Amino acid sequence: METITEIPDEEYILKCTSACAGCGDLLTLRYVLKAAGPDIVLVMPAGCTAAFQGIYPKTAYAVPVVNIAFGAAAACASGISRMFLATGRKTKVIVYAGDGGTLDIGLQAMSGAFERRTDFLYICYDNEAYGNTGMQRSGATPLGARTTTTPAGKTEEKKDIDAIIAAHNPPYQATACASYPQDLFRKVQKALTFHGPTFIHVLSPCPPGWRYPSEKTVEVGRLAVKSGMWALWEREQGKLAISAPTRSAMKKPVPVEEYLSLQGRFKGIDENTTGHLKDQIRENFHRLAAGEERS
Amino acid sequence: MKKIVTGNKAVAEAVREAKPDVVAAYPITPQTEIVETLADYVSGGQLASQYIPVESEHSAMAACIGASLSGGRTFTATSSQGLLYMHEMTNWAAGARLPIVMANVNRSLAPGWNLWAEHTDAMQERDTGWLQVYVSTVQEAYDTILMAFRIAEHHDVLLPVMVNLDGFTLSHIMQPLDTVEPGDFIPLIHLPETVDPKNPRGYGTIAGPADYFRFRWDIERSMRESVNVIEETQAEFSQRFGRSYGLTEEYRCSDADVVVVALGTLGKEAEVAVDILRTEGIKAGSLRLRWFRPFPELGLAGKEVVVIDRDYSFGFGGILAHSIRSKNLVNVYSVIAGLGGQEVTYDDIAGFIRNRRIGEECWFGVNDHV
Numbered sequence: 001m002e003t004i005t006e007i008p009d010e011e012y013i014l015k016c017t018s019a020c021a022g023c024g025d026l027l028t029l030r031y032v033l034k035a036a037g038p039d040i041v042l043v044m045p046a047g048c049t050a051a052f053q054g055i056y057p058k059t060a061y062a063v064p065v066v067n068i069a070f071g072a073a074a075a076c077a078s079g080i081s082r083m084f085l086a087t088g089r090k091t092k093v094i095v096y097a098g099d100g101g102t103l104d105i106g107l108q109a110m111s112g113a114f115e116r117r118t119d120f121l122y123i124c125y126d127n128e129a130y131g132n133t134g135m136q137r138s139g140a141t142p143l144g145a146r147t148t149t150t151p152a153g154k155t156e157e158k159k160d161i162d163a164i165i166a167a168h169n170p171p172y173q174a175t176a177c178a179s180y181p182q183d184l185f186r187k188v189q190k191a192l193t194f195h196g197p198t199f200i201h202v203l204s205p206c207p208p209g210w211r212y213p214s215e216k217t218v219e220v221g222r223l224a225v226k227s228g229m230w231a232l233w234e235r236e237q238g239k240l241a242i243s244a245p246t247r248s249a250m251k252k253p254v255p256v257e258e259y260l261s262l263q264g265r266f267k268g269i270d271e272n273t274t275g276h277l278k279d280q281i282r283e284n285f286h287r288l289a290a291g292e293e294r295s
Numbered sequence: 296m297k298k299i300v301t302g303n304k305a306v307a308e309a310v311r312e313a314k315p316d317v318v319a320a321y322p323i324t325p326q327t328e329i330v331e332t333l334a335d336y337v338s339g340g341q342l343a344s345q346y347i348p349v350e351s352e353h354s355a356m357a358a359c360i361g362a363s364l365s366g367g368r369t370f371t372a373t374s375s376q377g378l379l380y381m382h383e384m385t386n387w388a389a390g391a392r393l394p395i396v397m398a399n400v401n402r403s404l405a406p407g408w409n410l411w412a413e414h415t416d417a418m419q420e421r422d423t424g425w426l427q428v429y430v431s432t433v434q435e436a437y438d439t440i441l442m443a444f445r446i447a448e449h450h451d452v453l454l455p456v457m458v459n460l461d462g463f464t465l466s467h468i469m470q471p472l473d474t475v476e477p478g479d480f481i482p483l484i485h486l487p488e489t490v491d492p493k494n495p496r497g498y499g500t501i502a503g504p505a506d507y508f509r510f511r512w513d514i515e516r517s518m519r520e521s522v523n524v525i526e527e528t529q530a531e532f533s534q535r536f537g538r539s540y541g542l543t544e545e546y547r548c549s550d551a552d553v554v555v556v557a558l559g560t561l562g563k564e565a566e567v568a569v570d571i572l573r574t575e576g577i578k579a580g581s582l583r584l585r586w587f588r589p590f591p592e593l594g595l596a597g598k599e600v601v602v603i604d605r606d607y608s609f610g611f612g613g614i615l616a617h618s619i620r621s622k623n624l625v626n627v628y629s630v631i632a633g634l635g636g637q638e639v640t641y642d643d644i645a646g647f648i649r650n651r652r653i654g655e656e657c658w659f660g661v662n663d664h665v
Contacts (some may be wrong), residue, residue: 039492043361059497064490066364067499069355069383075354079317079361079369080490082345086316086367109357112350150541285514 007185008034017060019052022214023219024204026052027178029096032123032147035188036061040092041080045106047098048132049125069106073097073203074113077120085119092192093120099140100130103161107268114168114197121191121198124161127206135209142229143280144273145265147209153269157280165199167247173199175236179221183243187234203230211264219263226254228281231288242288250285300472302465305433306372306398306458307332309440311342312477313396316367316484319347324410326374326400333370352377356384356395361392364498366489368444371395374462375402375416382420388455389424389514391499394447394486395455397425398440401553401559401605403461403635411636412461414558414606417587418614424514426456426521427588427631431544431563433470436460438538439585442528445481449528451520452484461560461605463636475536491626520590525586542591544583547573551580554595556619557603558584561633565603567641572648579648584615595623601651603644605633612656628652632659 012033025048033040042065044050050067053059068076073095081093094171097106102124108123129147130136136149139159146153165173171194176184184202191198205221207214224230225245232243242250257279259265296416300308306329310318318337320330336342345362349355352373359369373381377397388395396646399420403413417427426446430436436458442483443456460466490498502510526541533539546566550555562583572579582593600623611617628651633639639659647659 033642038495038554041365041490041492051501053497053500055498056497056502059495059500061497063497064492064496065497066361066490067497068360069387072353072357072360072384072387075349075351076361078347078349078354079319079358079363079367080365081361082317082347082358083365083367084360087365108350109354112354116348174566238358 003053004181007031007181010034012038012062012232014060014062017054018050019048020208020214022217023048024178025049025098025127025208027217028125028184028202028204031178031181031184032094032188033063035185036088036092036094036192040094041066041261043068043073043077043093043095045097045100045101046070046132047094048127052133065157070101072109073101073106074110074118074122078113078116078118079117095120095122096126097122098131099124099126100138103139103159103201111168114165114170117194119197120169120219121188123200123202125202125204126156127180127204129209131206131209143277144269146267147265153273162201168197169238170198171196172234172236175232177200177203177221177225177230177232179218180227180232180245183232183245190207209265212262216262218227220259222253223259223262225249227256227259228253228278228285229256229259231284233288240291242292248289250289253281256281296474298472298474299469300433301328301467301469302433302436302460303328303400303467303616304332305382305437305472306440306460308335308472308474309437310370311336311446313368313441313444313481314342315370317345317347317359317362317369319349319355319371321349321352321355321373321377321392323374323377325354325402325466326372326398327396328466329372343592348454352381353384356381356388359395360384360391360393362458363395363486364391364490365438366484366486367490368448368484369395370397370401372398374400375404378416378420379404379530381555385420385423385425385455388508392453393455394453396440396443396447397455397457399457399459400462400466401459409635410462410619412464412479412605414459417457417459417644418606420457421588424454425516426586426589427459428456428586429459429558429584430496431465431560432582433465433468433472434538435540436465437472438532438540439475439537441475441481442532448484449524450487452524454514454517454521459559464560471616480532480535513620522589523589524665532615542586544585546581548580548582550578551598552578553599553601553648553651554580555601556581556582556584558605558615560585561603561605561639561644564639564641565644568644568648571641571645577648590618590622593619593623595619595625599651599653600625600627601630601648602627603630603632603647607631607634628654628657630659631656
């Protein structure tokens with residue numbers, strides 16, 4: 001896909017959701033649904049996108065949505081997936097879960113479903129905290145970020161969920177960010193061509209949680225990629241391929257301070273922590289380059 | 296066909312006859328033989344179910360929920376800690392009106408680790424919206440599983456059913472079993488609301504107070520309606536297969552002065568105690584509750600009542616005793632016995648009845664004043 005005009009006009013998110021202005025989760029879901037089309041079932045644990053689907057009897061989504069308890073999305077999806085297998089239905093099962101529902105409370109169910117080779121796509125929209133309850137730290141919160149439960153900044157590193165998923169050897173896994181919609185769109189479509197468990201980890205900037213003006217969501221996402229705080233890549237049958245925006249960033253990264261200074265959550269971050277983040281970025285770039293070289 | 300099998304095996308045989316689309320399975324003593332036997336059936340081609348070997352009981356119930364929402368007949372089995380671990384999802388299953396059938400092999404709760412029979416596990420599920428039935432023999436376990444699918448999937452019910460059998464004293468003992476060919480006794484499953492991309496809806500979305508309140512009332516309305524469905528199903532079962540079941544099983548109750556009430560195998564054991572007491576001139580009877588949810592009407596007016604609880608609500612009392620007291624406005628002698636597999640014989644039960652002190656509570660072997 002060369003241009004954004006090739007993304008279909010069909011909208012599967014109806015107007016007037018109760019999402020915050022500039023919501024990265026909603027933007028991500030919009031492209032996910034455009035890529036997946038109507039013959040899907042979404043499984044949603046507790047989280048922002050479950051909250052802003054609306055109040056019974058209305059729904060903001062034009063696809064079936066199975067809501068389920070916080071830690072149960074992947075297990076519920078495996079029940080749906082196996083029932084579809086039993087009845088020969090081609091409908092795709094997609095889990096759409098936040099970082100809390102994926103990295104923390106949902107980790108066991110997800111690991112089990114991947115190990116059982118469940119035929120589904122698992123999408124983690126990662127706003128790096130428990131956004132729906134007002135921004136508490138999660139395993140995905142980066143080092144140095146302030147949340148309501150890390151008021152002085154998080155002292156631990158972000159959990160590497162992609163490495164955990166990779167250990168399950170899925171046929172396809174990728175990272176994405178809605179600031180690069182064509183890349184996200186293509187990766188969702190690609191993931192849905194595989195049989196078995198696939199995973200896409202999407203960075204979803206969050207204006208109220210990350211404390212930046214709501215019109216800057218796309219810019220913040222781009223700076224995440226350009227600085228290397230977020231890397232775009234995909235791994236197909238074990239072969240790693242770095243995506244174009246990250247390939248550019250690896251050549252000439254934007255200083256991470258540009259990304260951090262846009263966001264209130266990093267206000268007052270000390271030099272030591274910033275230096276540690278820079279080290280992490282370097283290590284990650286090095287790891288990606290080596291990984292691509294190897295495969 | 297007659298054979299000799301364990302309670303667990305009887306459950307698995309009945310599940311095979313019911314042909315569930317999806318079985319979610321996780322092992323736990325003393326239930327494991329059920330999911331092992333079903334795995335054998337599936338791998339041997341005797342049962343065409345999707346068998347999901349989940350990584351936890353929480354996921355077992357979540358997988359059943361997903362499969363049931365997709366229109367499938369579903370089954371799982373658990374016990375004790377496993378039942379407690381899936382508690383969040385048992386509430387979800389009932390709230391979503393999904394006719395999941397589960398065998399729960401009753402076992403005590405840790406600590407300390409104790410694998411033996413007790414009903415407190417199931418009692419902690421009593422307010423979830425599941426129908427609960429307690430069985431006392433291998434044959435009854437088999438027959439009740441068959442009936443459970445039909446009852447759960449009936450459109451006047453659409454609630455999950457938990458079939459309880461005592462750990463070891465029923466799950467692992469062997470008794471004669473007369474199997475049946477259920478034929479159309481269990482109709483093909485047809486659920487009114489299933490996931491369909493052609494008719495996209497939200498399942499389990501946010502519900503405001505007014506709608507949520509109405510959904511709760513709908514569960515209770517169906518729970519009340521389920522009494523008729525249970526009676527109709529048990530009557531047809533009797534007609535087709537010749538074995539009769541009620542909401543309760545009464546033994547020599549009609550002319551009894553004193554009635555002992557219990558659940559599961561203790562309720563069966565009580566019948567022997569009644570025979571012993573009758574030879575002594577004590578007009579005793581036994582009333583075994585099969586269905587605990589919905590809680591049946593009991594004809595106990597004018598009788599002295601002894602209740603045996605194999606469960607306890609700390610700071611309150613025996614759960615069955617208090618249920619009977621409040622639902623029937625009778626005073627009872629409340630005996631707490633059999634916790635953690637404590638041995639309780641028919642002689643012991645006869646003793647409870649002989650030495651009854653209506654209005655009091657006794658912990659058998661601890662403060663029974665004997």
